[in-house]
Amino acid sequence: ALRYQTGWERAWRKPEPKKKYDVIIVGAGGHGLATAYYLGKNFGIKNVAVIEKGWLGGGNTGRNTTIIRSNYLQDPSAAIYEKARSLYETLSQDLNYNIMFSPRGVMMLAQTEHEIRGYQRTAHANNLQGVETHFISPARVKELCPIIELKGPRYPVLGALWQPRGGTARHDAVAWGYARACSDMGMDIIQQCEVTAIRQEGGKVQGVTTTKGEIDCDKLGIVVAGHSGVLAEMAGFRLPIESVALQALVSEPIKPCMDVVVMANTVHGYMSQSDKGEMVIGGGADGYNNYTQRGSFHHVEETVRALVETFPMISRLKMLRWWGGIVDMTGDRSPILSKTPLEGCFINCGWGTGGFKAIPGSGWGMAELIAKGYSPLTAEFGLNRFREGRFIDESVAAGVAH
Numbered sequence: 001a002l003r004y005q006t007g008w009e010r011a012w013r014k015p016e017p018k019k020k021y022d023v024i025i026v027g028a029g030g031h032g033l034a035t036a037y038y039l040g041k042n043f044g045i046k047n048v049a050v051i052e053k054g055w056l057g058g059g060n061t062g063r064n065t066t067i068i069r070s071n072y073l074q075d076p077s078a079a080i081y082e083k084a085r086s087l088y089e090t091l092s093q094d095l096n097y098n099i100m101f102s103p104r105g106v107m108m109l110a111q112t113e114h115e116i117r118g119y120q121r122t123a124h125a126n127n128l129q130g131v132e133t134h135f136i137s138p139a140r141v142k143e144l145c146p147i148i149e150l151k152g153p154r155y156p157v158l159g160a161l162w163q164p165r166g167g168t169a170r171h172d173a174v175a176w177g178y179a180r181a182c183s184d185m186g187m188d189i190i191q192q193c194e195v196t197a198i199r200q201e202g203g204k205v206q207g208v209t210t211t212k213g214e215i216d217c218d219k220l221g222i223v224v225a226g227h228s229g230v231l232a233e234m235a236g237f238r239l240p241i242e243s244v245a246l247q248a249l250v251s252e253p254i255k256p257c258m259d260v261v262v263m264a265n266t267v268h269g270y271m272s273q274s275d276k277g278e279m280v281i282g283g284g285a286d287g288y289n290n291y292t293q294r295g296s297f298h299h300v301e302e303t304v305r306a307l308v309e310t311f312p313m314i315s316r317l318k319m320l321r322w323w324g325g326i327v328d329m330t331g332d333r334s335p336i337l338s339k340t341p342l343e344g345c346f347i348n349c350g351w352g353t354g355g356f357k358a359i360p361g362s363g364w365g366m367a368e369l370i371a372k373g374y375s376p377l378t379a380e381f382g383l384n385r386f387r388e389g390r391f392i393d394e395s396v397a398a399g400v401a402h
Ligand code: FAD
Pocket: 026, 027, 028, 029, 030, 031, 032, 051, 052, 053, 054, 055, 056, 057, 058, 059, 060, 061, 062, 063, 064, 065, 066, 067, 068, 193, 194, 195, 196, 223, 224, 225, 226, 227, 231, 246, 247, 248, 282, 323, 324, 325, 326, 327, 351, 352, 353, 354, 355, 356, 357, 358
C-alpha cells in the first residue's frame, strides 16, 4: 500500500548554506533546534542556520528514554525545568506537530532512610517553588504501580517522590516538530555538515569552517552535548565537562502493565512502557570517559538486575534493541547556558543524563540570552559559577547514577 504514497512534501527544506547568517547554531539536537525556534518566535530573529554533522535528532535527543519531570531541589533548576515541563503541556498545539506528551506521572523510589529524607526535602522545596510533587507511602506506590515488588531482595520500597504531571513524550517528534517550525520560518537546517573550526578576529567570533565551506555569522551558539569539549577547544576555551556513555534498551512489546514512570535510583534502574508496549529501560552512566555511542556490559547487567528485583514479572522478557549516547557531565550535575570568553559565542551544554525534559525551557532561555545578552532563566547557569564556587548541586535530582 505504501507504493502509492508519493509526492509528500518535505517536512523541512534541504538548503545549501548561505554566506552569512545573523546567528548560527551548531548542533541540531532538541536544544539547538528549540533555541533557533524561540529566536524566531520570541525575538523575530529568523536569519538563522542550524548546522548538524549527522542527521537532526540523531544525537542524544533521539537516544534518550524521554522522561520529563521538574522535581529538582535548587530554585534556578526548578525554574528552568518547570518552564520546560509547562511548555511541553502545549507543545503539540504550539508546533502543530504531535509530540505525544503523556503526563502519566513519574515516581522516584525511596529505598533507604537517606533517600526518604532527601525526597521529603525535595517535596518541601518543590511546594515552595510552585512545582507539584508529593512524598507518597509504599501503599500508594503499589496502588499506582501494581507490578512493583515492595519488599525487594536488597532494598525495600519505603516511599517515593511522586510528580503527577511528569511523564514522557516522543523524543524524535520533539526534534522534528521544532525543525519543521524553524524551516517554515525560513531558517536553514543544514545536515551532513560538520563544523571543523571556529573563526575569530580580535577576540570576536567571525564564523565557522565546515565540511560545506566557510559560513559567517554575527553570533554563534554551540549546542553539541557530548562534543561540547571539542567545540570549546575550537573556540579557544576549556569546559569543566566530562563525556561518558549512557545506555538504554527496550524489550519486546507486551500488553499494558504499567502506566507511570518509575525510577529506582538506589539500585540503578528505571522503566516505563511505550505506547507500542515495549518496556523502556535504562540505568547508570559508564564510569569512564569515552565517545562511543554504546554502553559497557557491566552497566547493562547492573541495570537489568536492578529492574528484575524491582519488577520480578519482567524476568522472562526478551530485549529487542540496545544503544547508547554520549552525555556531557558537569561536576554539580547542572547545565551550562552561558556567554563564553569569545565575544559573540554562547554555549548550551552540560545537560548530562537529564536534558530531554529541559528542551523547551532551555531553548526559551538560550534564545533570550543570545538575543538580549541576559535571561533570568539562564542567569545562574553561567560558566563563571565554577570559578566563583557557586555550584548548583543536583546530584540527587539527576537520579541516574554517575
Ligand atoms: P544532542 O541531541 O546530542 O544534539 C547535539 C548535536 O550536535 C548532535 O546531533 C551532534 O551530531 C551535533 N554535533 C556534534 N558535533 C558537531 C559538529 N562538530 N558539527 C555539527 N554538529 C555537531 N534526559 C531526560 O530528560 N530524560 C531521560 O529519560 C533521558 N534519558 C537518557 C537516556 C540515554 C540513553 C541518553 C544517552 C540520554 C538521556 N537523557 C535523558 C539526556 C538527554 O538525551 C540529553 O540531555 C539531551 O538529549 C541533549 O540534547 P542536545 O540537543 O543538547 O544534544
